[in-house]
Amino acid sequence: MNILLVGAGLSGAVIGRELAEDGHQVTIVESRDHIAGNCHTERDGETGIMVHVYGPHIFHTDDEQVWDYVNRHTNFLPFKNRVKTTSKGTVFSLPINLHTINQFFGRSMRPDEALEFITSEQADTSIEDPKTFEEQALRFVGKDLYEAFFKGYTIKQWGMQPSELPASILKRLPVRFNYDDNYFFHKFQGMPEEGYTKMVEKILDHPSITVHLNTRFTRDEAGQYDHVFYSGPLDGYFDFELGRLGYRTLDFERFTYDGDYQGCAVMNYGEEGVPFTRITEHKYFSPWEEHEGSVCYREFSRACGPDDIPYYPIRQVDEKALLADYVELAETTKDVTFVGRLGTYRYLDMDVTIREALDTADMFRKSVADGTDMPTFAVAP
Incomplete structure (x- = not known):
């Protein structure tokens, strides 16, 4: 079959690779100029540091199958997220x-x-x-x-x-009555040695997969394919005809420092009077590397506008009501499945995104074998 995936992030890459290995012809269109979505990483030209372009992404999971999957495509090295926070001039552990x-x-x-x-x-x-x-x-x-x-x-x-x-x-958010300052509880935690973009690149490395960057999807293209997996914004698929679902977006103020700036990967700032929520120092996300200089991001959160990158779905009462309307509208589509964080309007960690992508591919295999329709949502929003 000819399959179209909209979005070259984790959902599109994993589903695309699974279906390509089944013998389908897979086309992936991505509106940005790079793959890997918001977990995109790249080497900083000034310092050589691996930078998490859209903010830090730390891989953690208890799902051994997902852990094995990502390690098949890249080498993960140990990383423990030990967050600090500054409050009233004092640094504390989170x-x-x-x-x-x-x-x-x-x-x-x-x-x-x-x-x-x-x-x-x-x-x-x-x-x-x-x-x-x-x-x-x-x-x-x-x-x-x-x-x-x-x-x-x-x-x-x-x-x-x-x-x-x-x-x-x-x-x-946990509270612990011991001295364990590892932010996550999960059994498997780490960072890809070569960055997330290299991992996604290897997932997409299959002769039956074609990727088109800087390419926007329009609904009238869906009919050219046997099935579409859409990982873009759910409301965006319908050109926001019912209104826009609410998101928070992030702005990053990049700065460099000669030496170590804060001595840790993430420093939160809990006081309302400090305009940013945290500062991330990116060389600490690759502790196996050595860099004299440093690249840091001050992170600012605000309401997401029409031209912004959506990060966190708000999912308050009004958004949930609008979401229900869009789900009802989506159910009227044919041969389209909405997947991922944006396609289902849910906050998803990377491991959950990959798990759902693998499960979605399995569901598609079963629907093809049984001659039944693939659901509009593999996971209900």
């Missing part, structure tokens, strides 16, 4: 752990003492069923830690008060 708690309160508590201190003296136990981000934080860690580490950062990141955000956002 996620909140025993060191953070002891440092912040000027104590030297053992794990059981810290747990008792937070739960009995800090946490607001009057909040029995937290509904908002703010309520969850107050119930979880109390007013002092919430205001130092979460409140200002959240306002800057999402452009709204924590009292307007669902509690589920904070449930993803």
Whole structure:
């Protein structure tokens, strides 16, 4: 069959490679001038540092099949994400752990003492069923830690008060009563030695795959193919005819430094008065390399406009209502499957994106074998 994939990010690359190996002819169109989507990496011409062009992407997963898949296409080296945060002129460790708690309160508590201190003296136990981000934080860690580490950062990141955000956002952020400062819990964690773009390039390296960069997709092209997998914005497929789904976007202020700027890969700034959310120092994402200079990004979050790159789906009440309308409209299309972060309007980590792409390819194989229609959404938005 002749298959079209819209977007040369992880979803398009993985689905494309799987179907090419099945004998299908695969065409991939990408509106940007590079592959790999937002995990695109490139060598900085001035310093030679591998830069995460659209912000840091750290691979972490418990899915052994996905870990094996990415390692078939590139060599992953160990990397632990150890985030720091600056609050009121002092540097602390994130996620909140025993060191953070002891440092912040000027104590030297053992794990059981810290747990008792937070739960009995800090946490607001009057909040029995937290509904908002703010309520969850107050119930979880109390007013002092919430205001130092979460409140200002959240306002800057999402452009709204924590009292307007669902509690589920904070449930993803751990608090540890030991000295473990590894940001992620997952069994497999690492960085591709040659960068993500080289990994995606190798995934796409198949004689039955053709990639066209700087090429925009239009709906009238869909009829030229047996099936289309669309990883662009769901509302964009329909030319935003029902309105635009809400996203946050990021601006990056690049600067260089002669030496080490901050001594770590990621430094958060939780105070609302600091306009940026964090500074990333890119050479620390490749700790096996040595560079005298440094490339850093100050990261600013704001509402996504029509010409901006969408990063984080907002998924508030209004957006969910509009999403439901677009899902209903999408279900009327024929031979098109919407995939990935933008195609399903969901925040997805890289490992989940790859897992869903592999599962989508399996679903397509089954639909071809059974002579049934491929679903419009392999995973419901």
